[in-house]
Amino acid sequence: MAKTIMTVDDSASVRQMVAFTLKQNGYDVVEAVDGKDALGKLGGAKVDMVITDLNMPNLDGIGLIKGVRGLPAYRFTPIIMLTTESQDAKKAEGKAAGATGWIVKPFKPEQLVAVVKKVLG
Numbered sequence: 001m002a003k004t005i006m007t008v009d010d011s012a013s014v015r016q017m018v019a020f021t022l023k024q025n026g027y028d029v030v031e032a033v034d035g036k037d038a039l040g041k042l043g044g045a046k047v048d049m050v051i052t053d054l055n056m057p058n059l060d061g062i063g064l065i066k067g068v069r070g071l072p073a074y075r076f077t078p079i080i081m082l083t084t085e086s087q088d089a090k091k092a093e094g095k096a097a098g099a100t101g102w103i104v105k106p107f108k109p110e111q112l113v114a115v116v117k118k119v120l121g
Contacts, residue, residue, distance in 0.1 A: 002028045003027055003120055004027070004030060004047050004049075005028070005047070005048060005116065006032060006050045007019055007030070008031075008032040008035065008037070008064060009033075010033055010053065014105070018051060018082065018112065021109040035060060035061065035063050035064030037058075038059075038064055039059070048078075049079070049120055050064075050068060050079045051082050051112075052064050052079065053082060054084075054094070055084075061083065061094070065098045065099055066097050078101070078120065080099070080102070081099050081102045083105060084105045086104045100119060
């Protein structure tokens with residue numbers, strides 16, 4: 001059974017690239033345009049992992065992580081930050097909110113797949 005990964009980014013081109021890369025590697029993908037959209041789509045959906053941008057309108061990546069961690073069904077769902085931000089302070093903030101890992105854009109598709117496989121087992 002294919003694992004389902006939600007990709008959350010306000011950039012359509014980034015969402016397309018992430019979704020394409022994941023689908024090529026046998027994953028099902030749910031796309032969301034920002035944190036608010038993502039939380040709405042999580043309601044009851046089976047999602048095995050979330051890959052989210054940090055800087056987004058309506059609800060940013062940190063807010064999304066806190067929101068996801070507040071839902072009992074998703075408390076232990078892996079969340080990977082995929083962002084241009086690479087400062088240690090931002091990484092610490094993400095980790096404190098509950099992020100599982102961090103990938104800096106621009107990313108290589110094989111790097112993304114390697115992280116997903118490592119986290120999902």
